[in-house]
Amino acid sequence: GEDVEQSLFLSVREGDSSVINCTYTDSSSTYLYWYKQEPGAGLQLLTYIFSNMDMKQDQRLTVLLNKKDKHLSLRIADTQTGDSAIYFCAESSSNQAGTALIFGKGTTLSVSS
Amino acid sequence: GAVVSQHPSWVICKSGTSVKIECRSLDFQATTMFWYRQFPKQSLMLMATSNEGSKATYEQGVEKDKFLINHASLTLSTLTVTSAHPEDSSFYICSASGLTDTQYFGPGTRLTVL
Numbered sequence: 001g002e003d004v005e006q007s008l009f010l011s012v013r014e015g016d017s018s019v020i021n022c023t024y025t026d027s028s029s030t031y032l033y034w035y036k037q038e039p040g041a042g043l044q045l046l047t048y049i050f051s052n053m054d055m056k057q058d059q060r061l062t063v064l065l066n067k068k069d070k071h072l073s074l075r076i077a078d079t080q081t082g083d084s085a086i087y088f089c090a091e092s093s094s095n096q097a098g099t100a101l102i103f104g105k106g107t108t109l110s111v112s113s
Numbered sequence: 114g115a116v117v118s119q120h121p122s123w124v125i126c127k128s129g130t131s132v133k134i135e136c137r138s139l140d141f142q143a144t145t146m147f148w149y150r151q152f153p154k155q156s157l158m159l160m161a162t163s164n165e166g167s168k169a170t171y172e173q174g175v176e177k178d179k180f181l182i183n184h185a186s187l188t189l190s191t192l193t194v195t196s197a198h199p200e201d202s203s204f205y206i207c208s209a210s211g212l213t214d215t216q217y218f219g220p221g222t223r224l225t226v227l
Contacts, residue, residue, distance in 0.1 A: 031214060042119075042206050042220040043157070088156065092214055099214040100147060105156045 006089050006104035013112055018076040020107045022089030025070060029091040032065060033101065034074045037086045046074070046087075076109075084111045116140055117209050119219035126197055127227055134192045134222045136207030142187040143209035147216060148180070151204040163190055197226040 005023045012018045024032065030051055035043040049056045049063045049072070056063045062075040076083055086108050090101040116139040126132050136146060145164050149157040161177075163169035163184035171177045179201075181193040190209075194201050202225050208216040 033215075035218070040221075040223070042117075043208075043218040045215065045217060048215065099145075099210070100159050100162055101157075101208075101216055102159075103156045 004089055004091055004102050004104035006087075006107045008105065009108050009110070011110045011112065012079050014079060014081055016079055018074075018079045018083070018109055018111075020074045020076075020087050020089075020109065022072040022074075022104055023070055024072065024089070024091040024102075026091050026093055026102070027067075027070065029093065030099075031092045032063075032072050033090040033092075034061075034063065034072075035088040035090060035103075037088065037106070039085075043088065079109075079111050081111045081113055084109055115211075115215075115217040117143075117207065117217045117219040119205075119207055119222050121222060122220065123223045123225075125225045125227065128198050129196055131193055131195045132197055132224060134194075134205055134207075134224075136190045136192070136209065136219050138188045138209040138211070138217070141209075141211045143190075143211055144187065145210045146184055146190040147208045147210075148182060148190075148192050149206045149208065151206060151221075153204075157206060160192075194224065197224070199226045202226045 003025045033048040034046045060077045064073045086106040088106045089104045093102050118137045120135045148160045151157045160175045161169040161171045169182035184190040206221040208218045210216045
């Protein structure tokens with residue numbers, strides 16, 4: 001079945017770059033997503049990448065996709081304390097009703113000043 | 114754009130009662146809505162997928178008689194937890210997608226069953 005794996009914890013200093021890694025299993029996923037969750041809140045869509053792309057950049061965020069290795073990464077440049085949150089990688093998965101998301105367990109990013 | 118709301122944000126109820134959670138897409142028509150459940154420090158687990166006007170599709174292990182889902186319009190889906198018990202206490206999050214497959218998430222509802 002589908003499975004998405006992420007490292008559970010990352011700690012960086014303010015101003016450094018953060019790289020969060022993810023591996024997935026469903027090679028038929030059309031899109032891959034990164035979501036951010038702050039404590040007690042819902043999920044905020046950060047960015048997504050279409051499966052035929054290698055890279056996508058959006059301001060401080062860079063997504064790299066290695067489709068051969070099924071590896072996805074999110075790089076946050078100039079990490080700020082406000083970036084502290086849980087980051088979820090997700091792959092799309094079609095079921096009979098629609099296209100659902102399969103989430104990783106989330107990577108807790110801690111940014112120290 | 115693409116805002117999804119949930120109501121209520123928090124609910125505390127007694128064991129044995131039923132609780133209804135609403136999920137609304139505020140500025141787009143959601144042909145598909147999803148309900149997820151999240152335990153503390155864990156990932157989101159998909160409970161069911163619902164399309165407007167049809168019955169929800171439940172994931173394996175999710176009791177359809179326990180978690181009633183109604184998607185009566187293109188902007189509203191409801192999840193009713195029937196005869197709630199303490200083990201149903203969790204964070205319930207809905208998401209909605211429209212013309213594209215991108216899902217937009219609501220802020221979640223924290224359910225505590227005493």
